[in-house]
Amino acid sequence: MAEVTLDSVTKVFQDGDDQVVAVDDVSLSIDDGEFLVLVGPSGCGKSTTLRMIAGLETVTSGTITIGDDVVNHVPAQHRDIAMVFQSYALYPHMTVRENMAFGLEESTTLERDVIDRRVEESAHMMGIDELLNRKPADLSGGQQQRVALGRAIVRDPEVFLMDEPLSNLDAKLRAQMRTELQRLQDELGTTTIYVTHDQTEAMTMGDRIAILDGGVLQQIGTPLECYHRPNNQFVAGFIGEPPMNFLNVDHEDGTLVNENVEYSLPADVEESLEPGAEYVLGIRPEDIELQIGGDGGDHLLEATVDVVEPTGDENVVYLALDEAAMGEDSDRQIAVGVGDEEPSAGGSPTGSSQSGLLGRLGSLVRGLGSRGRSSAAATSPDSEGDTADAIEAGDSSRLTATVGGMEQYESGQAVTAYLPPEAIHVFDAASSAAVHNRRLDEVDRAPNA
Structure with a gap:
């Protein structure tokens, strides 16, 4: 096993006549036996970084070290690396046994019986003993992925x-393979660098995660560190589904204010803010507590339920803080969802008006267009990408809350939203x-909750 170090790596x-900076001055160290996940939106440079470590792309500047050797x-x-690709990359004319043995035959001088023993041991570990004489065309997607992992x-x-x-796997099989990969990595203890755009994979699989955007390393830490202690607004908005709520506010006399919000700050938070400066108030949907009816007050915001999305164990409740926001959805929320390239789980909105549904569909189309632009823009040297812009754009007229699956709300219902002061984030x-x-x-509970 080996430690992997990237020191100011740029590609x-x-x-x-133009230069495109795909990876910009990335430095990180992956410990011996660690499972590190590189995560970020499309075009952020994560696959390019992996390909440079593999030797499939040259390094423009900086150094990559594996063990004690600059490579x-x-x-x-x-x-001395093994790579597993999204497309499995199996040779269609070879059997499973031949696919798994091919790398050893070409790159080592091992005896035939040693190669056969290794193949059979790996096949047993992956549960594909009975597939060794089949060809890839006779295998399901999950079986092909196990063969690719066994070959590595x-x-x-x-x-x-x-x-x-x-x-490339369906949702159920993907969840199963996540568990298998974690078990294998724990059993083998091999240093692993894993690239994904799926934040669920990043949060559940990695010892640490490294979040990239526009070729720049935004943060590296444990999944919970990045979730609860984001370095910046991009990380806060990218990690978490539904994404963190952002409200553009001004700081006035210890209170964060905009046209819909007056939020008094705890003393320790007020001390860290500049009077009269502009900030973004952030809070995660699961930290918002809803009550039917009621008036606004300290840390309480009056809102109207716009759309409810039931997911079984919880309901995602979209709130409008003013009448103009009813029937619309922020481009930020939609763009973040499709930027992950995974549709959010859940059924059809319940109790939503036709105008609300049409508004959300229109925003989805705009979000898809934004996503397409972000993939191209994220690789340009002078752009952070539209995905980052979408994530970081505050919407002062909407909130998203998640509540228990047995809590029922309907479109048009008046509610108050409690934002616990212990749960807020503030960004410059x-x-x-x-x-x-x-x-x-x-976290304190809502008054009268």
């Missing part, structure tokens, strides 16, 4: 590199840097 592609100019076949395991490499290996409006993150002690 620049030439596009005619910038070491050919891929001599880096049989090499006994220093480092596993996995480029979105589960994205100009730089998007986190000024204050939520406290992790017990």
Whole structure:
């Protein structure tokens, strides 16, 4: 096993007379035996980073070290890594046994019986013993993915590199394979770098996650550190589904205000903010507590239920803070959802008006267009990408809350939303840097809850 270190790694592609910075000065260290997940929206540079570690892309500047060796100019076949691709990359004319043995036959001088023993051990580990004489065309998607993983395991490499290996599988099989991959990594103890756009995979699989946007490393930490202590507004908006709510506000005399909000700050938070400056108030949907009716007040906002999306164990409740927001959805919320390239779980909205549904469909179309632009823009040297813009755009007229599946709300219903002061985040409006993150002690309950 080996430690992997990236020191100020940059990758620049030439596009005619222009230069495109795909990865910009990324530095990180992956410990021996660690499972690190590279996550971010399409075009953020995560796959390019993985390909540079694999030796499939050259490094423009900086150094990549595997173990004690700088490998910038070491050919891929001599880096002692094994890579698992999104497309499985199995040879269609070979049997499973031949696919798994091929790498060892080409890159080692092992005896035939040793190769056969390794293949059979790996096949047993992956539960594909009975498939060894079949060809890829006779296998399901899940079986093909197990063969691809077995082919990597049989090499006994220093480092596993996995480029979105589960994205072609259906949701149920993907969840099953997530568990299998974690079990395998724990059993083998091999340093693993895993690329995904799926934040669920990142949060559930990684010892640590590294979040990229526009080729720039935004944050690296444990999944819960990134979730509860985001470095900036992009990380806060990208990690979590539904995404964090953002409200554009001004700081006036210890209170955050806009046309719909007057939110008094705890003393410790007020001390960290500049008087008269512009900020973004953030709160996660699960931290918002709803009550039917009631008046606004300290940390309470009057709202109207716009759309309810039931998911079984919980309901996602979209709230309008003013009448103009009814029947519309923010581009930020829609763009974040499709930026993950996974439709959010849930059924049809219940109790929603026709205008509300049409408004959300219109926003979805705008969000899809924004996503398409973000994929291209995220790789440009002078752009952070439209995905980042969509995530970081505050919407001062809407909130999203998640409540228990047995709590029932209907479109048009008047509610009050309690925003616990212990659960708020505050970001600088100009730089998007986190000024204050939520406290992790017990959150106070809503008044009269």
